Amino acid sequence: MCGVLFRVVVMKVVVRVKLLPTPAQAAALEATLRACNRAAEHVSRFAYESGVKDRNQLQKAVYTDIKDVFSLSAQPAVRVVKKVVDAYAALSAQMEGGLLGRPAPKRYRKATGHPIGFRPQAAQPFDDRCLSWQTDARTVSIWTVDGRMRGVRYTGQAGQLKALAEYRKGESDLVQRGGKWYLLATCEIPEPEVAEPVDFIGVDRGITNLATTSDGANYQGRRLGRYRRWQARKRAELQRKNTRSATRRAARRSRKEQRHATHANHKISKEIVSVAQRTGRGIAVEELDGIRDRVRLRRDQRGTLSSWPFHQLGQHLAYKAKRVGVAFIEVDAAYTSQRCPRCGHTERANRPTRDHFSCRQCGLAGPADHVAGINVRNRARSAWVLVTAPVPNTA
Template sequence: MKIVVQVKLLPTSEQASALGATLRTVNEAACWVSTVAFERGVPREYELRTHTYPQLKERGLGAQVAQHVIKKVRDAYTALHANIRAGNLGKPGSKRRTKAGSKPIAFRPEAAQPYDDRCLSWQLDAQTVSLWTTAGRLKNIAFACSPDALETLRQYRRGESDLVVRGGAFYLTATCDIPEPEVYEPDGFVGVDFGIVNIATASTGYRAAGRGLNRYRARQLALRAKLQNKRTKSAKRRLKARARREQRHVRNTNHIIAKTIVTEAERTAHGIALEELKGIRQRVRLRKPQRVALHSWAFAQLGELVVYKARRAGVPLVHVDPAYTSQQCSECGHTDKRNRVDQGLFICRSCGVVAHADRNASRNIATRGAAAWTAGRESRVPATP
């Protein structure tokens, strides 16, 4: 299982200048390589290397760094074409899709740059790194991280690391390949229903209310609108300082919710059943006031965090079809659109059971999860002699 460990670099002023100049140089070179690739119809990496590698060396890039720049450009076009094929940039002929494919991919001056062990070395005991820059090899660049992150780097670091700059601070994100524990045989399943009013509702009774997070988002939206209307230098400075603050808050909330769900499932030796919600934004049609709430709903991020934490803990996890889970009675199985009285109330028209609507849906998801797990297990029937 691959995870990313991030450490914060603590360079001197001279080292920081060299790091900043390096990122600007390699990304300027990447923009040039992207132009060449676009003009030649985005050839394969080997062919693109023959057209650009000598010129990158003339620009002062090291051999390995030049290879990484070419690979970064080719990977960017691969991702773009995959998004176009998947329809993530709209239908054929749409304005967004046409714009994306009509010009070369551009790289920000401070975009991330990958490093491998040939141009980056770690001194974990001293908590320093040595890496290539346009000003030469920089040694003894201090970094800071938690003791757990340092131990993870020491045991499991594999592959490349990316040099990133955010808010004037430099970071290294290292790829670590950690072993996954063996998945145990579950004693039942915990169903999890995702929503906006309640971010997550588990069949065990745990419910993460979304009221506080929705209020926080509304305050941030109003504040951004107020600052944008001012159009002053100080307002723009405040907007820049507040950038990504809401994302960090939402991600932290999702981390807490995911950890609570996975810990409870692990404690009770249960598995986890999640809804398969891919494509929900394309399927659902809402009125304009409701679209902001739907499109700021980080259900995909929460689902990914639950999957990631479950894999690290060895907790079984399955995805199920969420169709009619909010209309089906978890006691008798009767399905009727009228069973869902309102957002929070479920009353079965067949057996009369009264329940919280999200709790009822989570129980249906748990039942479907158990069925999916049983159907997906290997057959234990002895082979025919």
């Protein structure tokens, strides 16, 4: 008798819960983070100077020092070494992928010319030996330099707490942000089966309009664009001052701008996926890989296109759709804003202005981004048939 193995596909989701420590507990958590990151700095310097990046060899070389000098227990010391090894592995991957440029430029030298540093309050991973969850009581027990600390309360959104109780697996990261404490836990949630869509919602992405759907829903980018231009002016002012304080403030402004754009993309993607789920349809977007190589831009447009979060919106749509079993597909982006969805006539003159579409052959007219969304939807209908078609048996 032979058994049949079924592979359950899971997706990893990071759940963030907020800790509610007492003042004494908060002080112990802060002391723990600082001790772990001082130890990580020590391990990083040793790894950089000795060239030892293998986890087992590095752990043998520094394990005793970590425990004796920094007063860490056995398992936290192991996690510190693992954190350093992972940091150097990430740096190596960036170098191999060309993300740091050629070896000569300043950016490359700045990243590789010294040991990797760890901020005093950088996140610290804890495994199940260092941190245990009591999901019914909504408390955690966590190792600190002052001893095992039990009964630390936490809170979070209902959906996140449910996922945490049912699907948590692996490490959890202790994080301090803005004086508040958080735990980031990894949950492996089974992927729901993708439902066969009755149709598709085509989504056209842009700058003036962040997203326009084939249903006619329009998410304008003017407000976000004004905000980004204002932030760019402020950063330019700080850069002209050319001081360390101005550089730090410019970096904070850049991170704030990124969070603002991410929040906008989350809101847009959440609404589109909700409509698709409610109506039983899938979601289709343009495939934008290589768009910077295909599109010729004026000098004043290059910075906007390079920094605009097109790809992030597509990522948000993809993973939100996957979580609820909504079909998601990318289609060819060529001429979606110049092709007439009624007669198929395609030419540049069909789009006389950025906002307006008017077919030179059949006279169909309307908002250009809406027409592009309809073309994306139509291409998705054909592409989905090819994706889901059974593979012919040639045996």
